[in-house]
Amino acid sequence: MNLKLESLSKINKKSYFQLSILIALYYALIINIPFYIKLYDILEKSNSMNIGLFLSMPIFIFAITNILFNLISWPYIAKPIFIFLILTSSIVSYVIYNYGISVDYGMIQNTFETDIGEAKSYLSVHSIFWVTITGIIPSLVVAFVKIKKRVSIIKKLVSIFISILIILLIAFFYFKDLSYIGRKNSELKEMIVPTYYLSSSYKYIRSTYFSIPVVYKKIGEDAKQISSNTSKKPTLFFFVLGETARSQNYQLNGYPRPTNEYTSKQNVISFKDVASCGTATAVSVPCMFSALTREEYQESIAKHQDNAIDILKRAGISLLWKENDGGDKDVADNITKTTLNREEISEFCNGNNCYDMALLENLDSDIKNMQGNRIIFIHLMGSHGPNYFKRYPDNQKKFAPDCQRNDVENCSSESIINSYDNTIHYTDFVISKLIDKLKGVSDQYNTGLLYLSDHGESLGENGVFLHGLPYSFAPIYQRRVPLMLWMSDDFEKTKNIDQACLKNEAQNSSISQDYIFHSLLGIMDVTTSVYKPELDLYKKCREIK
Template sequence: MNLNIAPRITAPLLILGTSIFLVLAYNASFWRTFISATGGVSLAHLPLHLATFVLLVLLFNACLNIINFRFIVKPVLVVLFMATSATYYFMNQYGTAIDKSMIQNLLETDIREAAELLNWKLLLTITLLGIVPSLLVCRAKIAFYAGKRGLVLQVANISGSLLVAALLLFLFFKSLAPALREHRELRFLLAPTNYIQAINGYIKQQRAQALVIAPLGMDATKRMAGGGNRQRSVTLIVVGETARAANFSLNGYARVTNPELATQPDLLNFSDVESCGTATAVSVPCVFSALGRENYSDDKAHSQQGLLDVLSHAGFKVLWRDNNSGCKGTCDRVEFEDLSKPEPGNRWCVDDECFDERLLDGLPELIRNARQDMVIVLHQKGSHGPAYWKRAPAAFQRFGPVCQTNQLESCSRESIVAAYDNSILYTDHFLNQAIELLKASAEKETINTAMLYFSDHGESLGEHNMYLHGAPYVISPAEQREVPLMLWLSEGFRSRFHIDQRCLAARTGHAFSHDNVFHSVLGMHSISTAVYNPGLDIFSPCTHES
């Protein structure tokens, strides 16, 4: 018996089999959502579900037949199997949907963050659903129809598939249309079309980005402070990572995750704030732009200057300190310090990453030596998952039992939440340390100090069977959008910029969003510019000129 005999198959049959395999093997998330959206499993709905299956197979069959040529089809199918197997794993493991922002987030994630997603189950999935079918295709002897006859048969195959698909769509349109209209997430769940469309959109977006950066707020100036307080100001803008408002005890969470901040008498906690996006690659550029969520696009944000540029135009020294995967273009024209890479002997670094307190190293000296008003951005590692347990030092591992693996399906939801809450507990400590540092600087150096904290986006911890973040905004759950926002102002800062603390405290329950950050930072520093919108400035009703 010759075990080296390769399987023989005709080219049309290979494509049809591949289409069936794609629809069946990789689309559990799509089918779960679709069946639920169309009334669930029942004999009455069986014709619709079967018709949809055939419809998708025919559409895939028509598309794949376009590349069904010798020397082309095998490489394309191998790439398709490998990419779709990885996509299948993440969609089913974490309940994620795939869109352009998810692709952007993936491509802009650093190697260390990406490595946290690797595990044996991912490798097993890629082996079974990627490597095995790829090997079968590579070994197969494919019989192609030659000449004009082959071309005619291929065109007929494509045309016939599209014709029958159109007929099925016509017959079942009345039932399909409501489901597709009311459940827009379905297009982000159907593989491989979801990631193909997302990659195409990302590439178009990158090509469309302007080569010349348009100036913004060149007219920015600081309004002169009235009275006697003209001391320098230093503001920390802390950009949190993956912190959701629901798990902050300051917002009513039952577990005490903010024991230190709760003791800060002048801290203002804004309890109703929404993010601009559900992934760092979108939220960070958006929150530092003047565009607002409704007008935001990646190409617009990267084609014009942002908040940090306007602050520079107004005469502020601006510094970005990073313990994450970069500033996503927002700090390209200001001073940048990468503190995410471990250095031998640094007390805040363990293995291949550093805890967030490293961002505070050397800050007192920086503040003391500054000769002008200064804004320092601290970009946290925060609560980045799925390795939540790595985000907090041992002293802050107070809640348990803790999930200590990136394979979240092997952990109870309680242990996942406990690991996440420990990271929030450490963020509480980090922010409190930052405030104490600013207090000390205000007293010793007679400097007006302030801190503004907000997270880039939230996180799903198993609600609706979803994990992590990055869901398309239109279908994203509240857990991925609702973020913390806090403010601390020294007495000197409030005096210099004529800010009414009690007025601000009365506004902490109002609904705000990342759209307010750009204009509020300008407003809190009394910066005058044509791009400033007082209607989006949280401070506007609470400031007065002396």
């Protein structure tokens, strides 16, 4: 009897190569379903549906993952690694399927730099259910499955060899088709789980934690303020940094809905064609303040040299950063910063979230505590998704019905757009109040404001939601952002700005976030050898006397 039980227990135990095969099958049949849906859609739209190619893809992915899993399935490390992979792959699969977003280097960077409050916004009943079914339960199965202690190297090698033959066989029959589809649809490779997100994670960790230290480079060391006028009033400038606002939903840029109900009455100048530097905050914010253009931008360089804020400080401009988003991405490390406490209960904060109007609190004392010419950087929560409905109070719900959930992919297109437009409308209200604040102190200061969003957003067009796609094939909704200017009469006169000229430029010129570094230096009358007048959006319409 004991011999029978012992034999039965041996039969129930899995070998390491068997475990690899089973998990590879799970990845091929379940985890990579979003990839198959995308591939099917591409083949159908191209009118070249190749059933053999399509049906071979699960086999192809099985072979790839089987090789990978056999290489990592060894005593003591196999279970922890497989559990980690299954859990993270479940999350990645959810993101790809529901938002149409690939988890590339930039998305990994965003994940590492996202705060807890921001991460919570992605939790929903739908996401928890998905991860439970496709991640937690399979992980528990792996945790409790019994594995034979002995590792059969021969069986592992045979399994790997057969997988290689499968890959070669599929490549032999479908290489031309795969090559053509891959060139035309480079995002496809980024949807294969777990290979792409693992390679992206490796690149991010290597460059962030194991790269050779870069020597910090000071630039603009000759920066100084010049007096271009006889005005006795100092300059007070608000730089309002938006979040996830796309230009296409701005009434001032031709959108048919009244999303700019407030600023349209404030004589603002809206630039219609402004390109972002990236499709995520972690790229766009450090890039726009860097002297590097989008084509030149490298995080390793930008983070190790002075940015516009550093140079403005060196020139003697008084600076303050006020924060209600996921942080300044290290661009304001050398100046005073204040961050809203989302855990407090007040008129604009509910213990979990603060509306952007909270940034106006203590603004009068902030201004008074500064010296000379001054800039206040105001970082809005703006239109940060996916829970757009939490970005505006009920009394600012202009468009209804709105989507009252954060798994927006399960809302109607109408309600998603309504919610998003409500965030734009509320941001417009906040900007208008900031302009009113500047008008109120214009007898003491020459006042001006620049509002710019970091990147745009997809609202379900072609099945894509949110943002963060690689710039080369991200939809224009993620790459075009609003930029608005407001200036007091004295600001215009003091800076010798031709408003009619600026309005013409706003309607007919194409600019980008590359202009921000030089526009800040220019408008604050800071002279330095790194300043490029051709990238100063005010310069063409300004006569320096």
